[in-house]
Amino acid sequence: MSYSSKLRFFLGLASVLAVIAFASDRMRAGEGPAPAVAAPATGAVKGGTELFELRIYTATPGKMEALHKRFREHTLKFFEKHGIRSVAYWTAIDEKHRERLYYIVAYPDQESREKRLVNGIAKDPEFLKVVAESEREGKLTTDIESVLLMPTDYSPKLVTIQPTEKENVMLSKLPAPVLTYLAAEKAKNPEMLAFCFAQNALVHDEGQDRRGIDEIKAWKKAADAKYTYVLEPLSASVTENSVVVRARLTGNFPGSPVELDHTFTLANDKITSLEIR
Numbered sequence: 001m002s003y004s005s006k007l008r009f010f011l012g013l014a015s016v017l018a019v020i021a022f023a024s025d026r027m028r029a030g031e032g033p034a035p036a037v038a039a040p041a042t043g044a045v046k047g048g049t050e051l052f053e054l055r056i057y058t059a060t061p062g063k064m065e066a067l068h069k070r071f072r073e074h075t076l077k078f079f080e081k082h083g084i085r086s087v088a089y090w091t092a093i094d095e096k097h098r099e100r101l102y103y104i105v106a107y108p109d110q111e112s113r114e115k116r117l118v119n120g121i122a123k124d125p126e127f128l129k130v131v132a133e134s135e136r137e138g139k140l141t142t143d144i145e146s147v148l149l150m151p152t153d154y155s156p157k158l159v160t161i162q163p164t165e166k167e168n169v170m171l172s173k174l175p176a177p178v179l180t181y182l183a184a185e186k187a188k189n190p191e192m193l194a195f196c197f198a199q200n201a202l203v204h205d206e207g208q209d210r211r212g213i214d215e216i217k218a219w220k221k222a223a224d225a226k227y228t229y230v231l232e233p234l235s236a237s238v239t240e241n242s243v244v245v246r247a248r249l250t251g252n253f254p255g256s257p258v259e260l261d262h263t264f265t266l267a268n269d270k271i272t273s274l275e276i277r
Contacts, residue, residue, distance in 0.1 A: 008033070050106040051113060052087065052149040057101040063140045064099050068195055069135045072176050078127045079105065082120040083112070110148070110158055173238050177271045178245065178264050185187055185231045190220040198270040205276040227253045234259065 042153060059067050071089070079086055090102040107113040121127055134140060171179065177196040184192035194213050203210045210219045229251025236245045243264040250257040265273040 045049075050085075051109055052104055052106050052151075053113065054102070054104050054149055055149045056141040056143075056145040058145075059099045059101065060139055060142050061099070063138070064101075065195065066103060066134060067140045070130070070140065070182070074127070074130045074134075078121050078124060078130075082116045082124070084116050084121065091189075091191060093189075096190075104149075113148075138227050170233065170236050173236055174243060174245070175238070175266060175269075177266060178243050179271060181271065181274075182231070182233060182245075182262070184220075188224050190217040190224070193217055193220060196271050197274075198267070198272045201271055202273045203276075204274070227251050228258070229253060 057067060076086055085106040087104040087106050092098050092100055092102070107116060171182075174182075180192060180196035184190065184196070193216055197216055199212055200212055201216060203216050205219065210216050230250050232248045232250070234246045234248055236243060243266065245262040245264070246259060247262060248257050248259050260276055263273075263275045263277075264271050
């Protein structure tokens with residue numbers, strides 16, 4: 001599977017989160033089927049519209065990073081294997097909901113959900129083995145909430161940008177921390193940076209150094225507040241402990257567009273330094 005599917009985050013779907021307040025029928029389990037609150041439709045979804053499922057995972061205290069690791073390294077691959085389309089994955093910015101993972105997947109219709117989720121991934125021996133291994137020291141979640149969704153007749157059309165074949169080849173080479181950084185860039189979500197940078201990591205950009213997670217988050221928040229821009233990866237080279245991503249930045253800043261090298265140094269599955277020039 002290409003890692004590029006992990007970059008399909010946060011693409012015009014923020015309005016869907018309004019339904020979170022209505023999610024119910026909680027259960028304690030892994031990524032298997034949670035009881036779902038059904039959308040108004042009673043049969044197959046009409047007019048070529050997909051059936052969406054919002055799922056909310058509440059992490060066991062101290063297990064949030066392990067939950068992200070399971071999704072990042074395993075769950076998305078099994079979703080793709082069973083034909084479950086990943087739409088977007090979120091974490092909350094506010095402290096109250098920070099220990100939750102929010103995500104949306106899509107199916108052609110309810111029958112497909114039954115086949116692909118309930119009788120597919122939930123019964124896949126390889127996936128069940130992954131879940132068991134990840135929970136040897138205790139379950140990763142305390143609750144899972146699920147609600148099945150259909151767009152209303154006045155909902156804006158949901159569009160997912162598919163990567164090109166060239167992008168697939170390039171992104172498939174990248175290690176998970178770099179992919180997470182690119183996802184955070186695409187999502188404009190500085191909170192995601194905590195999952196890819198080491199605690200004492202260093203970022204050098206525009207002649208200044210930022211040391212540690214808090215300074216790195218502040219740097220990214222300031223950049224996002226000052227300019228509106230899009231980062232487009234163009235090429236990548238990977239060695240044992242470093243990655244160089246050439247990217248084009250296009251936005252409302254002076255000199256746009258500009259191509260910059262992002263040089264990542266990695267250790268223990270985290271980014272220890274990033275130099276942008």
